[in-house]
Amino acid sequence: MKTIILIFVINFSVQTFAQKNFYFRPKIENKVHNSLSERPQTNSFFNNNYSVTYNSIPYGEVKSAVFSTSKSITFGVNVGVNFKNDDLLEVGWTQDQSGTKIKLSTFGSAAAFPNDYGVNNTTSTTFNTINHRFELLYFKKIKTNRESTLLNIQNSYFVFGTGMKYVPYTVNNGINPLSGFSLAGQAANYDDISMYWNHEVYAIKKLSTFLTFGLSSDLNYNNKYLFSCAANYTVGFNVLQATRDKLTVYENGTLLKTYHYETYSRGSGFQLQISRKFQFYPWKSKN
Numbered sequence: 001m002k003t004i005i006l007i008f009v010i011n012f013s014v015q016t017f018a019q020k021n022f023y024f025r026p027k028i029e030n031k032v033h034n035s036l037s038e039r040p041q042t043n044s045f046f047n048n049n050y051s052v053t054y055n056s057i058p059y060g061e062v063k064s065a066v067f068s069t070s071k072s073i074t075f076g077v078n079v080g081v082n083f084k085n086d087d088l089l090e091v092g093w094t095q096d097q098s099g100t101k102i103k104l105s106t107f108g109s110a111a112a113f114p115n116d117y118g119v120n121n122t123t124s125t126t127f128n129t130i131n132h133r134f135e136l137l138y139f140k141k142i143k144t145n146r147e148s149t150l151l152n153i154q155n156s157y158f159v160f161g162t163g164m165k166y167v168p169y170t171v172n173n174g175i176n177p178l179s180g181f182s183l184a185g186q187a188a189n190y191d192d193i194s195m196y197w198n199h200e201v202y203a204i205k206k207l208s209t210f211l212t213f214g215l216s217s218d219l220n221y222n223n224k225y226l227f228s229c230a231a232n233y234t235v236g237f238n239v240l241q242a243t244r245d246k247l248t249v250y251e252n253g254t255l256l257k258t259y260h261y262e263t264y265s266r267g268s269g270f271q272l273q274i275s276r277k278f279q280f281y282p283w284k285s286k287n
Helices: 002-017
Strands: 019-034 060-064 067-069 074-083 088-106 121-144 151-166 179-184 192-203 207-221 224-236 241-251 254-265 269-275 278-281
Touching: 019 088, 060 254, 067 088, 074 121, 088 192, 088 241, 088 254, 121 192, 121 207, 121 241, 151 224
Parallel strands: none
Antiparallel strands: 019 067, 019 074, 019 269, 019 278, 060 088, 074 088, 088 121, 121 151, 151 207, 179 192, 192 241, 207 224, 224 269, 241 254
């Protein structure tokens, strides 16, 4: 009986994981960052504080944004194997980003409209630091659509994996924009208030492990494979980036007060990805 069970297990494993073909996957990504308003005291997955309104100020409200969208596209490539059961295993490299965002909503009226109280002006600043993501991913097939429609999703996968992120530098002093605007005072003893932002971005850690999970689908047209699209969430464990923001407030041109804020990023966020698999062994593609 034990011999029969052992033969069954070996036979099942060979049929399931026998190598079917090898491919490489070039890809492009855009990222929705998930930044932290407070620096975690440990590297625990659950030790996060994503959204906070900082200590109140008389002139407005400062918040750390939960999500911020990257305006740049990053590139990468994976190499993978398609098993007998159509599951996939990939290793690869991708340009990645860590990102933070801070928002200031000011109260009162704009200087050009001194009688229109209640007008809110909002300014926000996002900083993205390029890093490198080395990953190991497993694609578990969850759907097969054999309908002969012109445009369909034939294969879908649940994606999970892990890897390492690498930041190639320690301090970034190259981002120091300075901006300002004027407000008329709102029900307070202020005459003319001007505010100025100053930003500095620091890479805190060079390396961080991460976990990835998400969904991937293959898009077919007339039963021919076109490309794949995926939405994955990656969570890091080390703080990679800190953004230190200084808000300087002037009244009638005289320095009134300076406020300091910090936001952090573990490189966590949603990766929105478009890619295509190109089979290189066996040489004749079956798609």
